[in-house]
Amino acid sequence: MTVLRDSRFVRLLPLLMVAPLLSSCSRAPSVDVLGSFFPAWLLCFTVAIVLTALVQLALLRLRVKVALPLLTYPSLAALFTFLLWLIFFY
Secondary structure, eight states: OHHHHOHHHHHHHHHHHHHHHHOOOSOOOEEEETTEEEEHHHHHHHHHHHHHHHHHHHHHHTTOOOSOHHHHHHHHHHHHHHHHHHHHHO
């Protein structure tokens, strides 16, 4: 509780609370698809869903039983989305 009563901390608290609101992105990456600009994350997510479906088909053909499909397939979609973002837009 002594930290909250420190006058320097009390004076800096409003600045610390406002600082995240003042920062912004340098640019918003977007992809031109047939003349329309789409956010890059939307393109990565769409491709990731297709890749996840292909992985599911491959696992079905190999007769691999997935223990927790409600956890596995969304996690795979997130993994593919983040990897595609890092590979193409970072």
